[in-house]
Amino acid sequence: MADGFERDVYALVRQVPAGRVTTYGAVAKALGKPMGARQVGWVLNNSFKCVPSVPAHRVVNRQGLLTGAVHFPADRPMDEQLKAEGVNIAAGAVVEFERVFWDPNQEL
DNA sequence: CATCTGACCTAGT
DNA sequence: AACTAGGCCAGAT
Incomplete structure:
Protein backbone atom coordinates (compact mmCIF):
# COMPACT_ATOMS: atom_id res chain seq x y z
CA MET A 1 0.00 0.00 0.00
CA ALA A 2 1.02 3.62 -0.25
CA ASP A 3 2.59 2.98 -3.63
CA GLY A 4 3.55 6.13 -5.48
CA PHE A 5 1.05 5.23 -8.12
CA GLU A 6 -1.83 4.73 -5.73
CA ARG A 7 -1.02 7.88 -3.79
CA ASP A 8 -0.78 9.89 -6.99
CA VAL A 9 -4.10 8.61 -8.27
CA TYR A 10 -5.85 9.57 -5.06
CA ALA A 11 -4.28 13.02 -5.04
CA LEU A 12 -5.10 13.70 -8.65
CA VAL A 13 -8.66 12.40 -8.54
CA ARG A 14 -9.29 14.39 -5.39
CA GLN A 15 -8.13 17.52 -7.19
CA VAL A 16 -10.78 17.03 -9.84
CA PRO A 17 -13.33 19.83 -9.43
CA ALA A 18 -17.02 18.97 -9.01
CA GLY A 19 -19.03 18.94 -12.20
CA ARG A 20 -15.97 17.78 -14.14
CA VAL A 21 -14.81 14.34 -15.20
CA THR A 22 -11.45 12.90 -16.14
CA THR A 23 -10.31 9.74 -17.88
CA TYR A 24 -8.16 6.79 -16.84
CA GLY A 25 -5.66 7.47 -19.58
CA ALA A 26 -5.32 11.13 -18.67
CA VAL A 27 -4.68 10.25 -15.04
CA ALA A 28 -2.38 7.38 -15.94
CA LYS A 29 -0.45 9.60 -18.31
CA ALA A 30 -0.20 12.32 -15.66
CA LEU A 31 1.36 9.72 -13.40
CA GLY A 32 3.88 8.79 -16.08
CA LYS A 33 2.20 5.53 -17.10
CA PRO A 34 0.36 6.15 -20.39
CA MET A 35 -0.28 2.42 -20.72
CA GLY A 36 -1.15 1.85 -17.10
CA ALA A 37 -4.78 2.89 -17.39
CA ARG A 38 -5.93 -0.48 -16.07
CA GLN A 39 -3.99 -0.03 -12.89
CA VAL A 40 -5.77 3.26 -12.32
CA GLY A 41 -9.02 1.31 -12.28
CA ALA A 56 -14.02 7.80 -8.33
CA HIS A 57 -17.32 8.64 -9.99
CA ARG A 58 -15.55 11.56 -11.64
CA VAL A 59 -13.32 9.12 -13.50
CA VAL A 60 -14.73 7.62 -16.68
CA ASN A 61 -13.30 5.93 -19.75
CA ARG A 62 -12.11 7.62 -22.94
CA GLN A 63 -15.59 7.38 -24.48
CA GLY A 64 -17.23 9.10 -21.53
CA LEU A 65 -19.05 5.87 -20.68
CA LEU A 66 -19.50 4.97 -17.03
CA THR A 67 -17.95 1.55 -17.43
CA GLY A 68 -17.21 1.25 -13.73
CA ALA A 69 -20.77 2.04 -12.66
CA VAL A 70 -21.35 -1.68 -12.05
CA HIS A 71 -18.71 -1.61 -9.33
CA PHE A 72 -20.33 1.27 -7.52
CA PRO A 73 -22.59 0.74 -4.50
CA ALA A 74 -26.28 0.47 -5.38
CA ASP A 75 -27.01 3.04 -2.71
CA ARG A 76 -25.04 5.63 -4.60
CA PRO A 77 -24.75 4.86 -8.32
CA MET A 78 -22.22 6.66 -10.45
CA ASP A 79 -24.74 8.60 -12.52
CA GLU A 80 -26.53 9.66 -9.33
CA GLN A 81 -23.42 11.28 -7.88
CA LEU A 82 -22.45 12.85 -11.17
CA LYS A 83 -25.92 14.26 -11.67
CA ALA A 84 -25.81 15.58 -8.11
CA GLU A 85 -22.69 17.49 -9.09
CA GLY A 86 -24.30 18.93 -12.17
CA VAL A 87 -23.04 16.44 -14.73
CA ASN A 88 -25.81 15.21 -17.00
CA ILE A 89 -25.81 11.49 -17.70
CA ALA A 90 -27.57 9.81 -20.59
CA ALA A 91 -27.52 6.09 -21.35
CA GLY A 92 -24.80 5.59 -18.77
CA ALA A 93 -22.60 8.11 -20.52
CA VAL A 94 -21.54 11.68 -19.75
CA VAL A 95 -23.39 14.33 -21.74
CA GLU A 96 -21.06 16.84 -23.39
CA PHE A 97 -18.18 14.74 -22.17
CA GLU A 98 -15.60 16.91 -23.88
CA ARG A 99 -17.11 19.98 -22.27
CA VAL A 100 -16.91 18.65 -18.71
CA PHE A 101 -13.67 16.85 -19.35
CA TRP A 102 -10.94 17.88 -16.90
CA ASP A 103 -7.43 17.20 -18.09
CA PRO A 104 -4.93 16.88 -15.22
CA ASN A 105 -2.03 17.57 -17.58
CA GLN A 106 -3.59 20.73 -18.95
CA GLU A 107 -5.49 22.22 -16.02
CA LEU A 108 -3.10 21.04 -13.35
C1' DC B 1 0.82 -23.60 -9.17
C1' DA B 2 -0.79 -21.86 -13.88
C1' DT B 3 -4.04 -19.24 -16.55
C1' DC B 4 -7.43 -15.72 -17.52
C1' DT B 5 -9.85 -11.83 -16.79
C1' DG B 6 -10.48 -7.04 -15.54
C1' DA B 7 -13.14 0.54 -14.00
C1' DC B 8 -8.38 0.78 -20.15
C1' DC B 9 -5.25 2.93 -23.46
C1' DT B 10 -1.75 3.33 -27.24
C1' DA B 11 0.44 1.77 -31.21
C1' DG B 12 0.92 -0.88 -35.32
C1' DT B 13 -1.10 -3.21 -39.46
C1' DA C 1 -10.97 4.10 -41.19
C1' DA C 2 -11.25 -0.55 -38.83
C1' DC C 3 -9.07 -4.38 -36.61
C1' DT C 4 -5.33 -6.80 -34.04
C1' DA C 5 -1.90 -6.97 -30.85
C1' DG C 6 0.67 -5.46 -26.88
C1' DG C 7 1.20 -3.50 -22.36
C1' DC C 8 0.26 -2.75 -17.05
C1' DC C 9 -0.66 -5.15 -12.03
C1' DA C 10 -3.39 -7.64 -9.22
C1' DG C 11 -7.26 -10.65 -8.05
C1' DA C 12 -10.01 -14.71 -8.94
C1' DT C 13 -10.70 -19.61 -10.63
Whole structure:
Protein backbone atom coordinates (compact mmCIF):
# COMPACT_ATOMS: atom_id res chain seq x y z
CA MET A 1 0.00 0.00 0.00
CA ALA A 2 1.02 3.62 -0.25
CA ASP A 3 2.59 2.98 -3.63
CA GLY A 4 3.55 6.13 -5.48
CA PHE A 5 1.05 5.23 -8.12
CA GLU A 6 -1.83 4.73 -5.73
CA ARG A 7 -1.02 7.88 -3.79
CA ASP A 8 -0.78 9.89 -6.99
CA VAL A 9 -4.10 8.61 -8.27
CA TYR A 10 -5.85 9.57 -5.06
CA ALA A 11 -4.28 13.02 -5.04
CA LEU A 12 -5.10 13.70 -8.65
CA VAL A 13 -8.66 12.40 -8.54
CA ARG A 14 -9.29 14.39 -5.39
CA GLN A 15 -8.13 17.52 -7.19
CA VAL A 16 -10.78 17.03 -9.84
CA PRO A 17 -13.33 19.83 -9.43
CA ALA A 18 -17.02 18.97 -9.01
CA GLY A 19 -19.03 18.94 -12.20
CA ARG A 20 -15.97 17.78 -14.14
CA VAL A 21 -14.81 14.34 -15.20
CA THR A 22 -11.45 12.90 -16.14
CA THR A 23 -10.31 9.74 -17.88
CA TYR A 24 -8.16 6.79 -16.84
CA GLY A 25 -5.66 7.47 -19.58
CA ALA A 26 -5.32 11.13 -18.67
CA VAL A 27 -4.68 10.25 -15.04
CA ALA A 28 -2.38 7.38 -15.94
CA LYS A 29 -0.45 9.60 -18.31
CA ALA A 30 -0.20 12.32 -15.66
CA LEU A 31 1.36 9.72 -13.40
CA GLY A 32 3.88 8.79 -16.08
CA LYS A 33 2.20 5.53 -17.10
CA PRO A 34 0.36 6.15 -20.39
CA MET A 35 -0.28 2.42 -20.72
CA GLY A 36 -1.15 1.85 -17.10
CA ALA A 37 -4.78 2.89 -17.39
CA ARG A 38 -5.93 -0.48 -16.07
CA GLN A 39 -3.99 -0.03 -12.89
CA VAL A 40 -5.77 3.26 -12.32
CA GLY A 41 -9.02 1.31 -12.28
CA TRP A 42 -7.64 -1.20 -9.80
CA VAL A 43 -6.37 1.59 -7.56
CA LEU A 44 -9.75 3.28 -7.66
CA ASN A 45 -11.28 -0.07 -6.73
CA ASN A 46 -9.23 0.02 -3.55
CA SER A 47 -10.30 3.64 -3.10
CA PHE A 48 -13.70 2.49 -1.84
CA LYS A 49 -12.17 1.30 1.38
CA CYS A 50 -9.76 4.21 1.41
CA VAL A 51 -10.52 7.32 3.41
CA PRO A 52 -11.44 9.99 2.75
CA SER A 53 -13.61 8.60 -0.02
CA VAL A 54 -12.12 9.30 -3.41
CA PRO A 55 -14.52 10.75 -6.01
CA ALA A 56 -14.02 7.80 -8.33
CA HIS A 57 -17.32 8.64 -9.99
CA ARG A 58 -15.55 11.56 -11.64
CA VAL A 59 -13.32 9.12 -13.50
CA VAL A 60 -14.73 7.62 -16.68
CA ASN A 61 -13.30 5.93 -19.75
CA ARG A 62 -12.11 7.62 -22.94
CA GLN A 63 -15.59 7.38 -24.48
CA GLY A 64 -17.23 9.10 -21.53
CA LEU A 65 -19.05 5.87 -20.68
CA LEU A 66 -19.50 4.97 -17.03
CA THR A 67 -17.95 1.55 -17.43
CA GLY A 68 -17.21 1.25 -13.73
CA ALA A 69 -20.77 2.04 -12.66
CA VAL A 70 -21.35 -1.68 -12.05
CA HIS A 71 -18.71 -1.61 -9.33
CA PHE A 72 -20.33 1.27 -7.52
CA PRO A 73 -22.59 0.74 -4.50
CA ALA A 74 -26.28 0.47 -5.38
CA ASP A 75 -27.01 3.04 -2.71
CA ARG A 76 -25.04 5.63 -4.60
CA PRO A 77 -24.75 4.86 -8.32
CA MET A 78 -22.22 6.66 -10.45
CA ASP A 79 -24.74 8.60 -12.52
CA GLU A 80 -26.53 9.66 -9.33
CA GLN A 81 -23.42 11.28 -7.88
CA LEU A 82 -22.45 12.85 -11.17
CA LYS A 83 -25.92 14.26 -11.67
CA ALA A 84 -25.81 15.58 -8.11
CA GLU A 85 -22.69 17.49 -9.09
CA GLY A 86 -24.30 18.93 -12.17
CA VAL A 87 -23.04 16.44 -14.73
CA ASN A 88 -25.81 15.21 -17.00
CA ILE A 89 -25.81 11.49 -17.70
CA ALA A 90 -27.57 9.81 -20.59
CA ALA A 91 -27.52 6.09 -21.35
CA GLY A 92 -24.80 5.59 -18.77
CA ALA A 93 -22.60 8.11 -20.52
CA VAL A 94 -21.54 11.68 -19.75
CA VAL A 95 -23.39 14.33 -21.74
CA GLU A 96 -21.06 16.84 -23.39
CA PHE A 97 -18.18 14.74 -22.17
CA GLU A 98 -15.60 16.91 -23.88
CA ARG A 99 -17.11 19.98 -22.27
CA VAL A 100 -16.91 18.65 -18.71
CA PHE A 101 -13.67 16.85 -19.35
CA TRP A 102 -10.94 17.88 -16.90
CA ASP A 103 -7.43 17.20 -18.09
CA PRO A 104 -4.93 16.88 -15.22
CA ASN A 105 -2.03 17.57 -17.58
CA GLN A 106 -3.59 20.73 -18.95
CA GLU A 107 -5.49 22.22 -16.02
CA LEU A 108 -3.10 21.04 -13.35
C1' DC B 1 0.82 -23.60 -9.17
C1' DA B 2 -0.79 -21.86 -13.88
C1' DT B 3 -4.04 -19.24 -16.55
C1' DC B 4 -7.43 -15.72 -17.52
C1' DT B 5 -9.85 -11.83 -16.79
C1' DG B 6 -10.48 -7.04 -15.54
C1' DA B 7 -13.14 0.54 -14.00
C1' DC B 8 -8.38 0.78 -20.15
C1' DC B 9 -5.25 2.93 -23.46
C1' DT B 10 -1.75 3.33 -27.24
C1' DA B 11 0.44 1.77 -31.21
C1' DG B 12 0.92 -0.88 -35.32
C1' DT B 13 -1.10 -3.21 -39.46
C1' DA C 1 -10.97 4.10 -41.19
C1' DA C 2 -11.25 -0.55 -38.83
C1' DC C 3 -9.07 -4.38 -36.61
C1' DT C 4 -5.33 -6.80 -34.04
C1' DA C 5 -1.90 -6.97 -30.85
C1' DG C 6 0.67 -5.46 -26.88
C1' DG C 7 1.20 -3.50 -22.36
C1' DC C 8 0.26 -2.75 -17.05
C1' DC C 9 -0.66 -5.15 -12.03
C1' DA C 10 -3.39 -7.64 -9.22
C1' DG C 11 -7.26 -10.65 -8.05
C1' DA C 12 -10.01 -14.71 -8.94
C1' DT C 13 -10.70 -19.61 -10.63
